[in-house]
Amino acid sequence: MNWTLFFQMVIIGIATGSLIALIALGYTLVYGIVELINFAHGEVFMLGAFFAGSFIGVTGVTSENSTLQIVGTLLLALVASMVFCAVLNALIDRVAYRRLRNAPRLAPLIAAIGFSFILQNVAIYWKGPNPLIAPKILPKEFTQYNILKRWDIFGGYFDDKFIRFMAKDVMVIAITIPLLIGMSWFVYHTRIGTAMRATAQDREAAALMGIDINRTIQVAFLVGGALAGAAGMVALIYNSSARFNMGFQYGLFAFTAAVLGGIGNLFGAVVGGLLIGLIWAMSDGWMPTVVPGWGAQWTNTVIFSILVLVLIFRPAGLFGKATTEKV
Amino acid sequence: MAVSSVQARTEAFFAERKSESNDRLRKVLIGLIVVSLYPILDQWLGIGLLGSLIPILMYALLAMGLNIVVGYAGLLDIGYVAFFIIGAYAQAFLTSPNSFFIRNGVVPGFVQNFWVAMLFSWVLAAIFGVLIGAPTLRLRGDYLAIVTLGFGEIVPDFFTNAAGITGGPRGIGQIAKPPAIPLPGDRSISFSSTDHVSWFYLLLAVGLLTLFVITRLYDSRMGRAWQAIREDEIAAASMGIPPVSTKLWAFALGASFAGFAGSVYSGYVQSVYPDQFQFSISILVLSMVILGGIGNIYGVLAGALIIGSFDRILSIKLTPPINSLGRTISDWPTPFGNIGEFLSTHELSSDRFFIFGLALVLVMILKPGGLFPSKQRAAEMQGDDDNFEFDDYETNQTLRAARRKEA
Numbered sequence: 001m002n003w004t005l006f007f008q009m010v011i012i013g014i015a016t017g018s019l020i021a022l023i024a025l026g027y028t029l030v031y032g033i034v035e036l037i038n039f040a041h042g043e044v045f046m047l048g049a050f051f052a053g054s055f056i057g058v059t060g061v062t063s064e065n066s067t068l069q070i071v072g073t074l075l076l077a078l079v080a081s082m083v084f085c086a087v088l089n090a091l092i093d094r095v096a097y098r099r100l101r102n103a104p105r106l107a108p109l110i111a112a113i114g115f116s117f118i119l120q121n122v123a124i125y126w127k128g129p130n131p132l133i134a135p136k137i138l139p140k141e142f143t144q145y146n147i148l149k150r151w152d153i154f155g156g157y158f159d160d161k162f163i164r165f166m167a168k169d170v171m172v173i174a175i176t177i178p179l180l181i182g183m184s185w186f187v188y189h190t191r192i193g194t195a196m197r198a199t200a201q202d203r204e205a206a207a208l209m210g211i212d213i214n215r216t217i218q219v220a221f222l223v224g225g226a227l228a229g230a231a232g233m234v235a236l237i238y239n240s241s242a243r244f245n246m247g248f249q250y251g252l253f254a255f256t257a258a259v260l261g262g263i264g265n266l267f268g269a270v271v272g273g274l275l276i277g278l279i280w281a282m283s284d285g286w287m288p289t290v291v292p293g294w295g296a297q298w299t300n301t302v303i304f305s306i307l308v309l310v311l312i313f314r315p316a317g318l319f320g321k322a323t324t325e326k327v
Numbered sequence: 328m329a330v331s332s333v334q335a336r337t338e339a340f341f342a343e344r345k346s347e348s349n350d351r352l353r354k355v356l357i358g359l360i361v362v363s364l365y366p367i368l369d370q371w372l373g374i375g376l377l378g379s380l381i382p383i384l385m386y387a388l389l390a391m392g393l394n395i396v397v398g399y400a401g402l403l404d405i406g407y408v409a410f411f412i413i414g415a416y417a418q419a420f421l422t423s424p425n426s427f428f429i430r431n432g433v434v435p436g437f438v439q440n441f442w443v444a445m446l447f448s449w450v451l452a453a454i455f456g457v458l459i460g461a462p463t464l465r466l467r468g469d470y471l472a473i474v475t476l477g478f479g480e481i482v483p484d485f486f487t488n489a490a491g492i493t494g495g496p497r498g499i500g501q502i503a504k505p506p507a508i509p510l511p512g513d514r515s516i517s518f519s520s521t522d523h524v525s526w527f528y529l530l531l532a533v534g535l536l537t538l539f540v541i542t543r544l545y546d547s548r549m550g551r552a553w554q555a556i557r558e559d560e561i562a563a564a565s566m567g568i569p570p571v572s573t574k575l576w577a578f579a580l581g582a583s584f585a586g587f588a589g590s591v592y593s594g595y596v597q598s599v600y601p602d603q604f605q606f607s608i609s610i611l612v613l614s615m616v617i618l619g620g621i622g623n624i625y626g627v628l629a630g631a632l633i634i635g636s637f638d639r640i641l642s643i644k645l646t647p648p649i650n651s652l653g654r655t656i657s658d659w660p661t662p663f664g665n666i667g668e669f670l671s672t673h674e675l676s677s678d679r680f681f682i683f684g685l686a687l688v689l690v691m692i693l694k695p696g697g698l699f700p701s702k703q704r705a706a707e708m709q710g711d712d713d714n715f716e717f718d719d720y721e722t723n724q725t726l727r728a729a730r731r732k733e734a
Contacts, residue, residue, distance in 0.1 A: 114687030
């Protein structure tokens, strides 16, 4: 049993897991309110990564510039890609899903699948089918900087040869946690957030209480899109590349996370995201050393099996209450 | 009401129905004659599209099978490719000398024939349909869609990863083709990949058989049960239709036809590998069903023809004219950069999924029943008219007040 590798994978798993949690929140917010699996959400995330890449490229800031400029540009890129994805997501809702509110459930789902293919092709027209390499904005030392080594709290055990806790892992978590706190403040402590929760519980009753349903749904799409945009920017920097088809895998993993946590449950989506991130990292990095014949190629199968098994045996997820279908 | 009047109306109803079905039969027969004469026409006029028609016919087979699941029973299956790959690999396992099972002597000699293996693949895909469907069909529509997608990813992944049995990413080659049919004299009908004419007729025959079986199924007790479940599951269940087993029949039959198509495909291309069976195939077939007319088998065939011919013929034939158009307008200034230069090297086949995605969205928004809708299905997909709502709140209030007055 290789414990060093195990802890290494825990660190990687938490970083990717928080990324997945950001995307999963977009699924769960939208599903909670309109009961639509927004199949195009993963593609919105992917376009967020593309947008952040070209935004940083346009500013021309590289790792040569001063720290203040780099941090400023990254924050600007984060905000810009959040705004971009929020508007894109709300626009898709306005163009397609809103017209299908009263149609059977499958109609908006089919439209969402259609949009997912449209957006993938938009990305190809925009940047071509090859992977987009992230602009070199972070200094090389930053991405390869092992924080544990600096602190040396474990008597030199966690140095470069053993566990790495990179500065870029810290970056992912430093961006994700404020966003999660901000979002839960928004949903639980603002007027419009209360309206969202009311609409999710009972759309008609909320409308009778004077809540503008269409506006509330639009806000859910805006917030979900913004989180996807942030995740896109972070994923681009973290993986230092992005590709037109990355939205499919990330999207499905995030959807699995949302289902695992109980779809519609915000806290569940975050926990589910972290769990899926951990499982992903373990299956990619740690399992091959434990299970003979195991390899990263089985990761997709494992995560899709989790998706299928949770849906079959515990459709309400880990933290949801079972509900019966209303007539 | 007097008895005689009821009788008269009933007779009139059945007479009308009979004339309608005669009318349809006539149309189908005319269509059939035109289609079956096509190879002669193709050779005579030198069109040279026969080779491209073969994949289109296979798409049509898949689309007819998916229509049972999505159109008749109303279950959205977006991982249909799973059953296609199972059929294709079953055929490979049973007939290729390279297959794991033949090398270990598990497959009896008589099964190693194309036609016999095809039957086995058909049944095997149906069995997998039951295995996958039985636990999942209790799920609500959108969850079911995601589960099918999950299986659509797991199954090809399995064939890629279990390399010891499946040959891994390189797959299995040397799959048996149909044995040549001897003709009087020295000649025979052979089925190598370049024998477009014989493959065309083989697929036409298989397709007609499928069409016949599916239309008969639709009019059977089972077919009516599917429609009832699709329209209102709870109402159907309270009328004594068992929802899960009815859906399971639809799912397994749909799967079996995909397996059937897979085995024919396998015999045609003679080598299978997992990359041929991606998520995009599921979506391609789904857009045929939805664009053509969900639930209307002739509409679905039209959808397969439209999308298949764009996929296999138009996108290839239209690329050179578009490229030359691009070259002539390459010095026109536009606000979006140089469009001419973009068009001069653009391959239309890379737009396929953009166009199919757009088709899915547009059909859902503008014509939910598809281009050639079944009347019943179109009305369902429109949604409940009684609860129709506008975009703004005031109008809805007025509307509701008006409805209350009516009631």
